[in-house]
Amino acid sequence: MKDIPIIVAAISMLLLCLPATFAEDASADQLKQMMTASADNLTTYAYTRSAENTINYSNKSLQDKFSATKATEGKVNLTAQSGWWSHILTDNANGEVLTWQGYFSNGTEYWKEGDNWTQFIIQNPDDVMADYNELVSQMAILIYSNLSITGTEAIDGEDCYVIVADPIPVIKETILGTEIYAAYLASPIPMPNEFDSQDFDLDNTSIRANSNVSVTAWVSKQTSLLRRMEIDSSITLSPSILKIEEEDFAISSALKERTDYGNFGEVVQIVLPPESQNNTPRTKGADWRWAVFGLVEP
Numbered sequence: 001m002k003d004i005p006i007i008v009a010a011i012s013m014l015l016l017c018l019p020a021t022f023a024e025d026a027s028a029d030q031l032k033q034m035m036t037a038s039a040d041n042l043t044t045y046a047y048t049r050s051a052e053n054t055i056n057y058s059n060k061s062l063q064d065k066f067s068a069t070k071a072t073e074g075k076v077n078l079t080a081q082s083g084w085w086s087h088i089l090t091d092n093a094n095g096e097v098l099t100w101q102g103y104f105s106n107g108t109e110y111w112k113e114g115d116n117w118t119q120f121i122i123q124n125p126d127d128v129m130a131d132y133n134e135l136v137s138q139m140a141i142l143i144y145s146n147l148s149i150t151g152t153e154a155i156d157g158e159d160c161y162v163i164v165a166d167p168i169p170v171i172k173e174t175i176l177g178t179e180i181y182a183a184y185l186a187s188p189i190p191m192p193n194e195f196d197s198q199d200f201d202l203d204n205t206s207i208r209a210n211s212n213v214s215v216t217a218w219v220s221k222q223t224s225l226l227r228r229m230e231i232d233s234s235i236t237l238s239p240s241i242l243k244i245e246e247e248d249f250a251i252s253s254a255l256k257e258r259t260d261y262g263n264f265g266e267v268v269q270i271v272l273p274p275e276s277q278n279n280t281p282r283t284k285g286a287d288w289r290w291a292v293f294g295l296v297e298p
Helices: 004-016 028-040 125-132 135-143 169-186 205-209 288-293
Strands: 044-059 063-077 082-091 097-105 108-113 116-120 145-155 158-167 211-220 226-237 249-262 279-282
Touching: 028 135, 028 145, 028 158, 044 169, 082 125, 097 125, 135 145, 135 158, 135 211, 135 226, 145 211, 158 169, 158 226, 169 211, 169 226, 169 249, 205 211
Parallel strands: 116 279
Antiparallel strands: 044 063, 044 249, 063 082, 082 097, 097 108, 108 116, 145 158, 158 211, 211 226, 226 249
């Protein structure tokens, strides 16, 4: 999803040229305009997310399942170009709990994995900040979707539009591609070369017919800021669906996440703990299970 902020920037000028309107009378297209303008004025915010993923595998001799949940919280200071997040990932199969924290401040990024600290070698600080400022990419999912305003609902006492979004194909393919890649990494079944090279055709009509991506969002009537987003996706794969010649197998995956945004404009300070200086520099690398939640930044 890292290319989504670039797409948003390309259309922001067009959206901002549209005439202003009041949120009370907003159509779906006008709401996109107001969301873009509101995001441009953001200084700070915080978020929490819950996510769960289940992948079922089977062939003639094996049935297995991977199941994990992740709890996330984060905060972003766009003025200071800094951010922080914390993830707790639980592997439901074996009870293992993986903990991560990420800090980005003064152009430097650190991760705490368990008790170990890593300083990342950063080539482009702007790209890293774009990852921490994930609200932009989440709002882009809405901006590049066909939207239907289905009603209103209060989030923390604030009236919001309830929106059902049908994302453009490239966004759906990114979400489903993440699920397929995670299924490959976690698979107890030897996978065909198409999985290894990620050379599967997401335009394949059989894949589209056996997959689903559902997006629902809550956008403030008063500020036009995204307050909540829920994304549900599922996919079923087999040799016949993939149109490949391979011994029979079946994989089904379901991914569900809910994110709440708030504390807009409140004070946010990102402070690195002193122990972060006892670190090991590296450029990349993390537990493979993070790929299951690859839709979620970072």
